[in-house]
Every structure is written in C-alpha cells, then in structure tokens.
C-alpha cells in the first residue's frame with residue numbers, strides 16, 4: 001500500500017545528517033529540531049500556532065481538553081472514519097454522536113449533523129477523509145448557528161486546501177477552531193514512528209494546548225490544569241523537517257497516480273471513481289483540494305469482496321477502509337442509533353476498496369494493478 005523505503009532512499013542523506021546532529025546534541029525532547037518544525041509548519045499552513053504532540057489520537061484528545069468540553073457534552077462526528085476520532089470522545093467521558101456521510105465524497109453529511117444537534121451538543125469533529133476536506137462551509141455555518149466548536153480531524157489531509165464559496169482558500173485543518181493531525185509513517189507527511197500536531201489561530205487556545213501537552217505546566221512545576229505527556233520527539237521532528245519541504249511534491253505524485261488510476265477505470269460499469277467535495281475530480285493539474293491519502297473506489301454489483309480476494313491471490317495490496325461502520329462497533333454502539341440513519345455508511349462498508357497509493361508508484365505498477373482489476377471485473 002505504501003513504499004516508505006523508496007521514499008527514505010531519496011532523503012537519506014538529509015535525514016541521517018539531522019539524526020546525527022540530534023544524537024550529538026542529545027536534545028531529544030523539544031530542542032531545535034522541534035522548534036524548527038513548528039515554525040516551518042506554521043508557515044506552510046498559514047496558521048498562527050502549531051503545537052506538536054506525540055500522535056494524532058492525542059492531538060484530538062488534547063483539542064477536546066483544551067476547548068474545555070465536559071463529561072456528558074455531545075460531540076458529533078462521522079460514522080465513517082478511523083476509530084481514533086470517536087475513541088477520544090468516549091475516553092474523555094463525552095458522548096459521541098455518530099452521523100452518516102455523503103455517498104459520493106464519504107464526508108460527514110451536514111444535513112445529518114444538523115439533525116443530530118441537541119441542547120447538549122458542544123462540538124463537531126469533521127474528518128477530512130482520504131485526503132480532502134469535509135464540506136466546511138456547511139459545517140462552519142451550523143457551528144456558528146448553534147455556537148459549537150469545530151475540531152478538524154486532519155490526519156489524512158495535510159497539504160489539502162479548501163476553497164470556500166466566498167473564494168477564500170485555506171489549508172485543511174486551519175478552518176475550524178482547532179485542527180489535529182497525525183504524522184504516523186503512512187500518512188501524507190509521516191515520520192518514522194509516532195507524531196502529531198494541533199493547529200489553531202486562537203492565541204488563548206494555543207496557550208492552553210501548549211500547557212496540556214506538557215502535564216498542564218505553564219511554568220516549571222506549576223500544574224495549572226490537568227495535562228498529559230504528549231510531545232513530539234526531536235528525532236521525529238528531524239524526519240519531518242526533511243520531509244515538509246517535499247510535501248507538496250509528494251502530494252502531487254499522489255495526484256498523478258490518482259489521475260492514472262481514474263483514466264484506466266473511467267466509465268467501467270462496476271466502478272465508481274472518487275469524487276471531490278468541490279466537484280473538480282481533484283486531479284485537474286492546478287488543483288490541490290485532494291491529496292489522496294487513500295485512492296478509494298466504490299465497487300458496485302456486489303463484486304467488492306471477490307475483487308479483494310482476487311487481488312490478494314495476485315499479491316496486489318489493497319485495503320478496505322472501513323469494513324465496519326463505527327456505529328456497529330461493540331465499543332461505540334448506542335441503543336438510540338437506527339440503521340436507517342446510516343444507510344450510506346452501511347453501503348460504503350460493502351463497496352469501498354482502497355488501492356496502493358504512495359509517492360513511489362510508477363506507471364508500470366499502476367498499469368499492472370489496473371489491468372488486474374479490469375480483467376477480473378470483465379471476466
């Protein structure tokens with residue numbers, strides 16, 4: 001699915017030099033690499049504050065702590081996402097409220113969000129799934145109307161942009177009150193272990209978050225709030241410093257691969273191609289609204305599972321993200337959910353398939369993958 005060795009070979013000299021300097025300085029926690037990365041990411045995203053932390057799950061949790069959400073508060077999020085999103089809501093004693101997604105883009109459905117609002121609703125967590133943003137104009141409008149906080153789960157869409165109906169263009173993760181991302185190795189900007197970050201333009205919130213990541217300390221050994229230990233390692237920051245200047249070219253390579261896949265699959269009766277939130281197919285040459293964390297097709301006519309089995313027999317990697325909607329997971333079921341409220345996620349879990357997608361995919365690999373899939377569907 002990903003080729004991290006190939007990508008490392010390309011940046012080996014720089015990464016190794018940075019590693020050596022961290023090892024020699026012994027500044028393993030915080031230190032210059034972390035500070036350099038924080039500043040570089042702030043500049044890249046055009047956001048006032050980046051708060052590095054230990055991983056993307058922590059980033060989501062810290063965002064909710066920083067916003068002062070209290071046990072019993074309801075937090076609305078998508079039924080179709082990685083469990084981390086809902087896990088931290090439950091862990092903090094907040095009440096997760098899962099809602100359906102849009103059938104074409106797989107993004108949280110604003111109409112379902114609006115229907116799920118109660119007097120206890122305090123926040124919405126839109127997930128920028130598979131590499132593009134959720135419909136943020138609609139989400140922000142609902143949030144403003146009901147005075148809700150918006151925490152963007154940007155683990156899968158770093159580097160993607162969102163263009164609002166009024167024409168303003170913003171980086172994914174910088175549109176709501178706070179954004180959270182992950183630098184897990186397979187993410188678009190991945191380190192060589194765990195890493196994460198929060199983004200916000202709110203000075204007071206940034207200050208709160210910086211304390212929470214470090215045991216609630218704003219002054220050494222003064223613990224003003226309950227915090228956690230969630231810091232980005234200097235060695236991980238060193239990798240990220242080498243990779244961040246290359247992120248746009250990495251994302252362009254992913255888009256090129258998506259374009260080649262799309263061209264091969266276009267018009268096939270069993271295949272629905274990935275759609276973008278802004279309707280441009282995300283792969284026009286100038287467009288950076290989709291950074292293809294995953295290239296995800298819908299396989300119709302009940303053929304998905306047979307295709308997955310066939311690809312396995314041909315040793316072609318593929319993934320099903322996500323095979324079980326969250327509302328059906330034992331940890332997150334809730335008697336108040338009705339299956340009729342989740343018709344889209346239920347269908348998607350039976351239709352989606354994600355194909356290999358990374359910066360090192362070449363034309364020969366794509367052609368082998370697409371031919372194998374088309375031969376199977378046509379046989």
Ligand SMILES: *Cc1c(COP(=O)(O)O)cnc(C)c1O
Pocket residue numbers: 055056057058081082084085127153155156181182183184194195196
């Ligand atoms: C990867 C991911 C996370 C969690 O990030 P970690 O760094 O693995 O903790 C959260 N949300 C989504 C949508 C993700 O894809």
